[in-house]
Amino acid sequence: MTKKLTSALLTVALFSTTVLTACNSDKSNTGSPSPSSASPTASQGTAETSTPPEKKVTISFVENGWVNTPTDDNDPWRKWMNETYNVDFKMSAYPExxxxxxLMVQFASNDPPDMIYAWDLNTIKKLYKQGVLLEDWTPYLDKLPxxxxxxxxQSKAYVNEGGKMIGLPTLPNPNTFSFKIRQDWLDNLKLQKPTTPEELLNVLRKFTHDDPDGNKKNDTWGISSAGAGTNLGELKNLEMMFGKSRIFAGNTxxxxxxxxxxxxxxxxxIKTIVDEKLIDPDWYTQGWEQRKPKLFAGKVGVTFYPGVLxxxxxxxxxxxxxxINWFExxxxxxxGPDGGNLPPGSINSGIITISKAAAQDPEKLERILKIIENSTYPNDGYxxxxxxxxxNGQKVMDVEGGGKFVSLKGELYRxxxxxxxxxxxxxxxxxxGxxxxxxxxxxxxxxxxxxxxxxxxxxxxNPNDMAMLSLDPQIVSDLDTLQNEFDIKYILGGSKDYDGFVKKWLSSGGQTLLDEATKQFKAAGLIK
Incomplete structure (x- = not known):
């Protein structure tokens, strides 16, 4: 299951509990408008629209969806779209x-959709190479300010094909995953938040051995993880203390x-915290859900989680x-100078494009451009x-201190x-927000x-350089397996030969990936 789908299904489950609606890991370099200008206030409750054009246009839209089931004739969103833009809007949503x-069947049957939204750029590229999509979005960007x-x-380079913009990269979900720490334990032990790996080790030691919750029992751990028996779990994100991870663009x-x-x-x-028993002993074998009882029982001092925690x-x-006041x-x-950043987020959430046939219909093209622009955050259509x-009667409330709130009380249709x-x-x-x-x-x-x-x-x-690459998936998978196997052996004392591991990694395809990545980074203009 993809991260996008996993995140979205949390939203669908909102009717019984409060959940995080956007927990996908992402870091965009773009700024957000201030809350006062970014959304309707609770008192407004409606989206402002201009007078729709006189001629009705039929627009078909095929997308990757979260739920991927059709709605009935009473769908208020379809009614809103049709009345707002004077269109007959036909939406079909499919799993990734x-x-x-x-899409391939529709284009082969000479019945192409007008608009497409896909999570996988490769899907768009395959159609683009067949010559059935809009060739270049660049001339239309002034209509999409x-x-x-x-x-x-990065997002522009991501959709660049031979100097042409083959799609519109949509806004990514900002990353809301970061390390969380028990602030009450820090206060109880008169400690400050750690800012270096050495300080973090010291805090983990005290969280484990100095009875941070004051219950007179030796029943706490400094940190935990959920490796599910295959990898380091969230602990791998600690690599960013020291610098960039995986494959990235260097200077040359x-x-x-x-x-x-x-x-x-x-x-x-990690070997140090395992050797000193500063970590939940089930950190490697347990899955994400299996780890929760200890975390929720207040037995773990540091975890990697979004604010929904x-x-x-x-x-x-x-x-x-x-x-409520446990974690901060x-x-x-x-x-060092290259450390201290969060892991990379996604470059975009997906790609929007249109068929060549839609682009050749002036009235349809004009209407599509208006829909895309008005539906982009923070505009009313969004x-x-x-x-x-x-x-559907929903209102967005500005919350003091930042953030926004939507009440689902009275929600019926969905x-x-x-x-x-x-x-x-x-x-x-x-x-x-x-x-x-x-x-x-x-x-x-x-x-x-x-x-x-x-x-x-x-x-x-860190920038998401890996997302810019199209590398041999089999080599990537094989190297991930090789790395995961070595990681746990090294940590548990089964191997000390890191240099030998590097040589094997390079000879097993790592050098091939680095050479190919260098070519692709140069083509994208990320290195000279």
Whole structure:
């Protein structure tokens, strides 16, 4: 299951509990408008629209969806689209695994959709090479000032094919995952938040051995993870204390954290916390859900999680409010000039494009451009499609201290027609800062979640160089297996030969990937 789908399904489950609506890991270099200008206020409750054109135009839209089930004739989102733009808008949503085949059949049958939204750029590239899509979006960007204003140098390079822009990269979901630390334990032990790996080790020691919760029992651990028996789990993110990880663009060539020794520093750090028993002993074998009981019971001092952690712990402990102040954000500790950043986020959430046939119809093209621009955050159409403002009676409330809240109380249509969530798939971005629940007003846990996520969004992150690459998937998979096997052996004392591992990694395909990455980084203009 993809991260996008996993994140979105949290949204679909909102009718019984408060959840995070945008927890996908991402770091965009674009800024967000201020809350006062970014959304309708609670008192507005409607999306402002201009008078629709006189001639009705039929527009077919095929996308990757979250739910991928059709809605009925009473769908208020379809009604809103048709009335707002004077169109007959036909939307079909498919899972990621099915979208490409569905599109290929439609184009082969000479019945192409007008608009396409896909998570996988390769799907767009395959169609583009067949000559059935708009050849270059560049001449139309002046009609899309809001959307084009969200592009970054990486997102533009991502959709560049021979100097032409083959699609519109949509806003990514800002990363809300960061390390969280028990602030109450720090206070109890009179400690400061650690800023270096050495300080973090000291804190983990005290969290494990100095009875941070004051219960007179030796029942706490400094940190945990969820490796599911295959990898290091969230612990791998600690590599960013020391520098960039995986393959990235250096000054003159592609580099690797494995080859330059950054990965060894991570393994040595983890080996220390394992040898000293500062970590939950099940850290390697347990999965994400299996780790939660210890975390929610207050036995773990540091974890890698989005701000929804506050609501999840509250919900798991009776919603008494007693756990709201447990965790605060821990900025990535830093060792050296290249360390201290969060892991890379995604470059974009997906790609929008149109068929060549739609591009050759002036009236249809004009209407599509208007729909895309108006549906881009923070314009009115965004709030309508994503949150139902002016569509389904929903209102967006500005929350003191930052963030926004949408109440689902009284929500009727999507309870029985969850496919209506797919109207928001192609426009969605966590940049809106929205949390929604069935409460009328945001709870204190909601406000805390909003603050933690907002803080994380502002933390520096490494660029997502790997997302720019198209590398041999079999080699990548084989090298991941090789690395995961060596990592756990090294940490548990089964091997000390890191240099031998590097040689094997290079000879098993690592050098091939680095050479190819260098070529692709140069083509994208990321290195000279």
């Amino acid at each position: 695994s099915d979208l490409e085949s569905k 809001t959307m084009s204003g969200t592009f970054t140098s 060539q592609a580099e690797s954290g494995i080859v330059n020794g950054t990965h060894k520093k991570l393994l040595d750090f 506050v609501n999840e712990i509250e919900g798991g402990t009776g919603s008494t409010g007693s756990t 954000n821990l900025p990535m500790p830093k060792a 709030w309508a499609l994503r949150w139902g403002v002016g569509v 309870q029985d027609n969850k496919g209506a969530y797919d109207w928001g798939t192609w426009v969605a971005t966590g940049k809106d 929205v949390v929604e629940s069935t409460n009328e007003q945001p709870a204190e846990s909601d406000k805390k979640q909003m603050r933690l996520d907002s803080e994380t969004m502002q933390m520096p992150a």
